[in-house]
Amino acid sequence: MKLFETMNQHGHERVAFHVDPATGLKAIIALHSSVLGNALGGTRRWAYTDESEAIRDVLRLSEGMTYKSAATDLPMGGAKSVIMIEKGKVPTEAEARAMGRFVDTFAGKYIAAEDVGVNTQYCDWMAQETSHIMGGETVSHGGDPSPFTSQGTFNAMKACLAHAGRKVEFSGLKVAVQGLGATGYRLAKLCRDHGATVIGTDVNPAAIERAVKELGVVALNPGQDIFAQECDILAPCALGAALNHTTIKHLKCAIICGTANNQLHDAAVDGPALKQRGILYGPDFIVNAGGVIRLAGLYLGMTEAALDKKIEQIEQTTTAVLKEGKNDPSEHVAAVNYAKRRIEAGRKAKLAQPAMA
Numbered sequence: 458m459k460l461f462e463t464m465n466q467h468g469h470e471r472v473a474f475h476v477d478p479a480t481g482l483k484a485i486i487a488l489h490s491s492v493l494g495n496a497l498g499g500t501r502r503w504a505y506t507d508e509s510e511a512i513r514d515v516l517r518l519s520e521g522m523t524y525k526s527a528a529t530d531l532p533m534g535g536a537k538s539v540i541m542i543e544k545g546k547v548p549t550e551a552e553a554r555a556m557g558r559f560v561d562t563f564a565g566k567y568i569a570a571e572d573v574g575v576n577t578q579y580c581d582w583m584a585q586e587t588s589h590i591m592g593g594e595t596v597s598h599g600g601d602p603s604p605f606t607s608q609g610t611f612n613a614m615k616a617c618l619a620h621a622g623r624k625v626e627f628s629g630l631k632v633a634v635q636g637l638g639a640t641g642y643r644l645a646k647l648c649r650d651h652g653a654t655v656i657g658t659d660v661n662p663a664a665i666e667r668a669v670k671e672l673g674v675v676a677l678n679p680g681q682d683i684f685a686q687e688c689d690i691l692a693p694c695a696l697g698a699a700l701n702h703t704t705i706k707h708l709k710c711a712i713i714c715g716t717a718n719n720q721l722h723d724a725a726v727d728g729p730a731l732k733q734r735g736i737l738y739g740p741d742f743i744v745n746a747g748g749v750i751r752l753a754g755l756y757l758g759m760t761e762a763a764l765d766k767k768i769e770q771i772e773q774t775t776t777a778v779l780k781e782g783k784n785d786p787s788e789h790v791a792a793v794n795y796a797k798r799r800i801e802a803g804r805k806a807k808l809a810q811p812a813m814a
């Protein structure tokens with residue numbers, strides 16, 4: 458990969474690599490943009506096949522965070538970090554603290570939080586080395602953001618239903634959830650509690666068992682493909698790139714609205730492909746903004762009431778973006794433009810400020 462060229466193309470400000478020989482930590486932090494403010498973004502801990510895959514992931518994820526924060530009108534930039542692990546490597550306090558020291562080198566321009574493979578305990582461990590952590594178990598670190606992500610995505614589902622000209626009601630609907638982890642499980646619960654039938658899948662048998670037992674989720678049989686199931690709403694809630702040239706041709710859903718980041722494998726191709734198939738796509742960084750609203754809002758000192766209101770507003774933001782998307786090649790393009798307008802306004806406002814003496 459031509460790293461500088463890619464950074465330049467996508468507007469990344471800074472990418473930092475770090476190795477801690479004592480713990481085996483190998484990590485990357487990508488700061489995409491600090492135009493609107495300091496950047497909050499989760500830390501993903503994953504067994505990547507190689508370094509290129511990890512770099513691609515952190516670049517894509519950090520860019521998405523910039524758009525996510527901007528679209529929701531948070532005065533925050535966008536960044537993300539990834540930790541490369543060997544498959545099955547158990548997270549340790551020592552590794553997390555080494556990561557915390559790495560985060561601290563950004564002196565507050567980057568604030569780390571949870572993502573796939575990193576939980577509240579891990580955030581608390583990182584926070585022993587730096588004050589620039591959100592998402593830990595203690596109140597001052599904000600706690601687990603995933604219930605707020607799920608709630609925001611559920612609110613966005615309502616906007617998608619209305620935009621598709623359907624009744625905004627879940628009873629009688631069939632929702633298919635890929636990934637029944639922290640966000641997928643809660644989204645499945647919200648849909649079930651509002652009367653929908655939920656079918657689901659996960660690569661982790663324990664996650665399926667729990668969702669079947671506790672929520673009455675209908676599990677797919679081995680060999681059945683969640684992307685080929687007839688349903689009203691498909692909710693990708695696992696890893697990115699779930700929507701690609703292989704899955705899109707099999708889809709039998711009216712709407713896609715899920716919590717996963719970077720759902721489109723290649724946004725330039727897969728966004729328009731969904732539109733051509735007549736499938737309404739709730740852009741990922743618009744619909745899954747509940748978690749960042751929660752953590753960034755607490756970091757910025759917002760009240761609980763203001764935070765709840767902002768998560769409620771995901772429904773209106775989704776509606777506005779989907780309306781714009783009618784004339785765009787894809788809903789994803791509309792969402793990026795929606796966010797970029799806010800970043801540009803922020804850049805101009807900064808330039809208009811008098812220089813410090």
Ligand code: NAD
Nearest residue numbers: 602603606636638639640659660661694695716717718748
């Ligand atoms: P999680 O790790 O708790 O859950 C993900 C689940 O997906 C796991 O149970 C895993 O076994 C399953 N999974 C992985 N690959 C799969 C596959 N191919 N098929 C089926 N299941 C698969 O993570 P999470 O916090 O629920 O995050 C899920 C997605 O949502 C991620 O893309 C994350 O970046 C995004 N997201 C999460 C938050 C949050 O608040 N946690 C906020 C915004 C976006």
